[in-house]
Amino acid sequence: AQSVTQLGSHVSVSEGALVLLRCNYSSSVPPYLFWYVQYPNQGLQLLLKYTSAATLVKGINGFEAEFKKSETSFHLTKPSAHMSDAAEYFCAVSGRTYGNNRLAFGKGNQVVVIP
Amino acid sequence: GAVVSQHPSRVICKSGTSVKIECRSLDFQATTMFWYRQFPKKSLMLMATSNEGSKATYEQGVEKDKFLINHASLTLSTLTVTSAHPEDSSFYICSAKKTGVETQYFGPGTRLLVL
Numbered sequence: 001a002q003s004v005t006q007l008g009s010h011v012s013v014s015e016g017a018l019v020l021l022r023c024n025y026s027s028s029v030p031p032y033l034f035w036y037v038q039y040p041n042q043g044l045q046l047l048l049k050y051t052s053a054a055t056l057v058k059g060i061n062g063f064e065a066e067f068k069k070s071e072t073s074f075h076l077t078k079p080s081a082h083m084s085d086a087a088e089y090f091c092a093v094s095g096r097t098y099g100n101n102r103l104a105f106g107k108g109n110q111v112v113v114i115p
Numbered sequence: 116g117a118v119v120s121q122h123p124s125r126v127i128c129k130s131g132t133s134v135k136i137e138c139r140s141l142d143f144q145a146t147t148m149f150w151y152r153q154f155p156k157k158s159l160m161l162m163a164t165s166n167e168g169s170k171a172t173y174e175q176g177v178e179k180d181k182f183l184i185n186h187a188s189l190t191l192s193t194l195t196v197t198s199a200h201p202e203d204s205s206f207y208i209c210s211a212k213k214t215g216v217e218t219q220y221f222g223p224g225t226r227l228l229v230l
Contacts, residue, residue, distance in 0.1 A: 032217045043119075043208050043221040044159075051217055090158060094217065101212065102149070103219055105158045 002027040002093040006106035014114045019078040021109045023091030026072065031093045033074040034103070035065055038088040047089075050074060061085070086113045118142050119211050121222035128199055129230055136194045136225045138209030144189035145211035149219060150182070153206040165192045199229040
C-alpha cells in the first residue's frame with residue numbers, strides 16, 4: 001500500500017518569500033504522485049503530477065515539484081508567495097496498475113501568507 | 116477539460132431522512148468515480164470506489180447499506196446517505212477518472228448538515 005507524509009500542518013510564509021511544502025512517500029511500486037490545492041469550501045484542484053517522465057514537474061500558478069527517488073520525496077515549491085496562495089495543500093500517491101489506483105492523501109498543509 | 120460537478124452544493128436535512136448527492140463528469144467519460152468524506156481541518160477519507168456498471172467497493176469501516184452508491188452511467192455516480200444522523204454531517208467530495216489516465220478530477224464538494 002502507498003502512503004504519504006506531510007509534516008507541519010500549518011505553514012506561514014511572507015508574501016514574496018519561498019514556499020516549500022514537504023512530502024515523503026512510501027510505496028512498494030513506482031508511484032504516481034500528485035499535489036492538489038483546496039480553497040475553503042471547495043473541491044480539490046490539481047496543481048501538478050509526477051507520472052514517470054521528467055523528475056522536475058512544473059504545475060499551475062508557478063508551483064513545481066521534484067521527484068527524488070533516493071529520498072522518497074516530492075516536495076512542492078514556489079519561488080515567490082502570493083496572497084492568493086493561501087489555501088490547503090495535499091500531497092497524494094497512487095499505484096500504477098488498474099485496481100491499485102486509489103489515492104492516498106497526506107494530512108495536508110494549511111498555508112498562510114503574511115503580507 | 117475534465118470538469119466534475121456535484122449537486123447539491125449544500126443540503127440540510129432532518130435526522131432519519133435520506134439524502135442523494137450527484138456527481139457528474141461534464142466533458143469526459145468516467146469509468147471510475149470515487150467518493151470521499153472530509154471532516155473539518157482534516158484530510159480526505161476515501162469511502163468507496165465506483166466502477167460504471169458494477170457494484171461499488173467500500174473501504175473498511177464504511178457501511179455500504181448506509182452509504183449507497185450507484186454508478187449507472189459513464190458520467191453519473193450518486194451517493195445516497197440513508198437514514199441520516201447528525202454524525203453524518205460532513206463535506207462529501209467525489210472525483211472521476213478516465214480509463215488509462217492516472218489523474219482524478221475532483222468535484223466542488225457537497226456540505227451535508229443533518230439536524
